[in-house]
Amino acid sequence: MIHHLSHLRMHPCLEIYEIIELIFEYVLHSPSTRSRTSRLDRGSLVALLKTCRSFSVSSSKLLWQNLESLGPLIATMPEDLVEVAKTYDSLRGRESYELSFRREVIPEDWERFDLYAPLVKAIGLVTAHTWTTPKFTLSKGIELVLHERRKILLPNLTMLAELSGDPSATLLLLTPYIQVLKFRVDFSWGTSFISRFISDITFYLHSLTSLHISVYSGFNLDHQKVETFASDVARLLGLLNLEEFVCNWLELSGPMVETLVQMPRLRKIDILVSPPALELLHFVEPQLKGIRICISTFPGADAEVDMVPHLSRILIALQPTLLDSFYFRKKKSATHMTQQDLTSLTSAIERHCSPKFLRYFSIIYQRVMNDLPAIANIQLFRPLLAFSQLRKLCLEVHADFTDAEAQQLAISWPHMEELDIVPFISVPPSLPIRTTLKCLLWFATYCRNLKQLSFCFKGMDTFTECELAEASDNPLCCLEVGYSTEVDPERFLDFVKVVFPNLSALMWNELAMDDGNNEKWEAVNTSLQELA
Numbered sequence: 001m002i003h004h005l006s007h008l009r010m011h012p013c014l015e016i017y018e019i020i021e022l023i024f025e026y027v028l029h030s031p032s033t034r035s036r037t038s039r040l041d042r043g044s045l046v047a048l049l050k051t052c053r054s055f056s057v058s059s060s061k062l063l064w065q066n067l068e069s070l071g072p073l074i075a076t077m078p079e080d081l082v083e084v085a086k087t088y089d090s091l092r093g094r095e096s097y098e099l100s101f102r103r104e105v106i107p108e109d110w111e112r113f114d115l116y117a118p119l120v121k122a123i124g125l126v127t128a129h130t131w132t133t134p135k136f137t138l139s140k141g142i143e144l145v146l147h148e149r150r151k152i153l154l155p156n157l158t159m160l161a162e163l164s165g166d167p168s169a170t171l172l173l174l175t176p177y178i179q180v181l182k183f184r185v186d187f188s189w190g191t192s193f194i195s196r197f198i199s200d201i202t203f204y205l206h207s208l209t210s211l212h213i214s215v216y217s218g219f220n221l222d223h224q225k226v227e228t229f230a231s232d233v234a235r236l237l238g239l240l241n242l243e244e245f246v247c248n249w250l251e252l253s254g255p256m257v258e259t260l261v262q263m264p265r266l267r268k269i270d271i272l273v274s275p276p277a278l279e280l281l282h283f284v285e286p287q288l289k290g291i292r293i294c295i296s297t298f299p300g301a302d303a304e305v306d307m308v309p310h311l312s313r314i315l316i317a318l319q320p321t322l323l324d325s326f327y328f329r330k331k332k333s334a335t336h337m338t339q340q341d342l343t344s345l346t347s348a349i350e351r352h353c354s355p356k357f358l359r360y361f362s363i364i365y366q367r368v369m370n371d372l373p374a375i376a377n378i379q380l381f382r383p384l385l386a387f388s389q390l391r392k393l394c395l396e397v398h399a400d401f402t403d404a405e406a407q408q409l410a411i412s413w414p415h416m417e418e419l420d421i422v423p424f425i426s427v428p429p430s431l432p433i434r435t436t437l438k439c440l441l442w443f444a445t446y447c448r449n450l451k452q453l454s455f456c457f458k459g460m461d462t463f464t465e466c467e468l469a470e471a472s473d474n475p476l477c478c479l480e481v482g483y484s485t486e487v488d489p490e491r492f493l494d495f496v497k498v499v500f501p502n503l504s505a506l507m508w509n510e511l512a513m514d515d516g517n518n519e520k521w522e523a524v525n526t527s528l529q530e531l532a
Helices: 017-027 042-049 053-065 107-119 140-149 167-173 191-204 223-237 254-261 308-317 339-352 378-384 403-412 438-446 465-471 489-499 515-531
Strands: 029-031 038-040 082-089 094-101 135-138 159-162 180-185 210-215 244-252 268-273 290-295 325-330 360-365 374-376 392-394 397-399 418-420 452-454 478-480 505-507
Touching: 053 107, 094 140, 135 140, 140 167, 159 167, 167 191, 191 223, 223 244, 223 254, 244 254, 254 268, 308 325, 308 339, 339 374, 339 378, 374 378, 378 403, 403 438, 438 465, 438 489, 465 489, 489 515, 505 515
Parallel strands: 094 135, 159 180, 180 210, 210 244, 244 268, 268 290, 290 325, 325 360, 360 392, 374 397, 392 418, 418 452, 452 478, 478 505
Antiparallel strands: 029 038, 082 094
């Protein structure tokens, strides 16, 4: 910390807001090896908080804005009031701390709680990093005291993710200012309690823009209870105007889908629907930015309805001009996507989607094992080459490219992170594979953000030192080679060490290859594990 030594006061440069912001950007966030993203470094944050007045306010805001629970706030209350019992959380594999009150709470005890409570903007955030943070749990006695206080505990709370399955905790923290609500329903509560719970939360949802509903899946779901809950959700949706709705385990009825379509602010949905309900997902004007659709399989005549051949029509009905992500998943499909289906789909993407916005496009479905997929050549993929912002492309097709054409794909998609165009089939296709190991070199050279790649090749290739240098140190960590053949394990490993040094997962299609090729890939995989 820089001080004016003669007067022992803060240096004037630390009174400039832009400088404070810059320091926070580089000091407070450290890289996470688990998620390859940055995370809040709370240790540095506390250290900055104690240094000077300029950092104190900003540090306090950041320190309190996202909490895993109410535990840290309760812990600020007087020491003679709060009792901490240390236990071991076997589920998370870490120590857990249960807080309780030793005595009756008096008004003065809430002073520090009420001082920091307005700083909390989000609570219940469950991230990849929470395993490093002590887990606080509250005793039933504390919950009762909080309920009896009969005031809004966190007045500026805008995001509540209560995923513990505790409805009382959800109701305790709801405010009229909540914008994002995520909760997990547990059908062991009983249908009448769940209905009351849904009714109660409707009083607090005036500002709600995002609703996520998940389910506790520790047991088989009772069909009658699910139907009752679906009716409650239908009534709830009728009262809302959401920007985002996520509920991908509960099959939405036709009227529920129509309710969603009529929401003018709707931008993102992640839903489970039947084929008939999917037909109602039709927008008059472009508004959706992201959509994930899972098609349910249910008994009756509609079970045979196969939506895969109609994907181009489904996409067009969404008015996808603003779409940045499209995910389609069907648990069972009668057929693969045909050549005509693929042609219609890529043409629909070219005509109706925007190269400026579209980043993620994925179609996954289980299909008849011996039914051969469509063949994707450079002519069929040409409409997609203009979509230079693509980060993920997943299509159930057989890739028929030359090395030069694979290079053209790689050059067109410099931001690609996950490319998957390897179908899962039980027999190798009669069509020969025209790409060699060189196709992987091109993807490594031009797609410098790769994390996952699924692509078939046949045979090895030799590369110059210059080519290897340009492709080296690609961040790819997962490689699926499908039914690739004629690999030289030793040469392939030498290639991987230079080009994909972070590769930790290798997959191939054992069913579609003979014993000789399987043994070669097994040898490669064994050596990779030894290197890890």
